[in-house]
Amino acid sequence: MISGGSDSPRFAYKADRLKPLRAFCQTARLGSVSRAAEALYVSQPAISLQLQALERDMGVRLLERSGRRMTPTREGQILYELARPLVEGLDGLDAAFRDQIGGLDAGELHVAAGSSTILYLLPKIVAAFREHHADVRLSLHNVTGASGLDLLRSDAVDLAVGSMLDVPGDLSYAPVYRFEPMLIAPRGHPLADKRDLKLEDLSPYGLILPPKRLTTYRLVDLVFQQNRVPYTVALEVGGWEVIKQYVAMGLGVSIVTSICLTDADRERLAARSLAKYFPSRSYGVVMRKGKFLSPQARAFVDLIKPDLFVRGGYDETGHSER
Structure with a gap:
């Protein structure tokens, strides 16, 4: 066996290096030797032996216990980031090879997205995909927040499309579109044509907002609090379409993202930009790091x-597409 210098790791099992790396990656991902054993359909002692061999040959401690979970050490995190795409690439080699041989005219694709994304952003994208890959079975999973992230982490979906404010360390987010914040009010409302619209001008009017648990409500509350402007909530209701309908009925005004405003909406509602006070909202692709x-x-x-989508948004350079 040819070995490197004195500072190089010495692998006694170079012909079978994949098994210990796979055991390490699964343990680091799942936080448990027993769960890693279940995922790999081997015994717990087998996983433990492979981890011990890997730590011995790498010459450093790779995992440590944190509460009830096994977590990578500093050195273990580096190895995990290097090894995970290699392990997953090899594990997915057969399927990737078959896909390349068979083209894109077979297989499945699972995409997680929230209601707004499915309703306003994805239709043209899905139509274009179906036009070129009609034989691929496409499933859109209507989920938001933590539920969507759980599907990504468990590989129940291939990717997610939506908006993210805080990106966890194990996920990657590539924003593609940006949409500006808009005040919507009924036609003829006092705010519809008010010059130099200020945040304080909204105070006398009740807001129609999504439920408190959602990001939009929290963001609206934060902006009003930071600017020390009082506001009232007339109604909490889920779904942009419902909110727009209630605003059109004169039950209040609302603050929405321009992604949900269609040409038909602009005929029945007055829409005013609030970009001076609220940040724009990005939408893009969310994937698990190292995902094949x-x-x-x-x-x-x-x-x-x-x-592919040119209605009321901004591209990734920040230029308006309207």
Whole structure:
């Protein structure tokens, strides 16, 4: 066996290095030797032996116990980030090879997205994907928040499309579109044509907002609090379509993202930009770091680009598309 210098790791099992690395990656990902054993359909002692061998040959401690979980050490995190794409790439080699041989005319694609994304952003993207890959079975999972992230982490979906404010360390987020915040009010409302609209001008009017648990409500509350402007909530209700309908009925005004405003909405509602006070909202692709994307998933991601969607948004350079 040819070995490196004195500072190089010495692997006694170079012909079978994949098993210990796979055991390490699963343990680091799942936080448990027993769960890693279940995922790999081997015994717990086998996983423990592979981890011990890997730590011995790397010459450093790779895992440590934190509460009830096994977590990577500083050195273990580095190895995890290096090894995970290699392990997943090898594990997915057969499927990737079959996909390349068979083209994109077979297989499945699972995408997680919230209601707003499915309703306003994805229709043209899905239509373009179906036009070119009609035989791929596409499933859109209507989920938001932590539920969508759980699906990503468990590999129940290939990717997610939506908006993120805080990105966890194990996920990657590539924003593609940006949409500005808008005040919507009934036609003829005092705010509809008010010059130099200020945040204080909204105080006398009740707001129709999504439920408190959602990001939009929290963001609205934060902006009003930071500017020390009082406000009242006339109604909490879920769904942009419902909110727009209630605003059109004269039950209040609302603050929405321009992604949900159609040409028909602008005929029945007055829309005013609030970009001076509220940040724009980005929408893009969310993936698990190190995730091996199938050709179907890569083709779908390639379609998520600004020139396919040109209504009331901004591309990734920040230029308005309206």
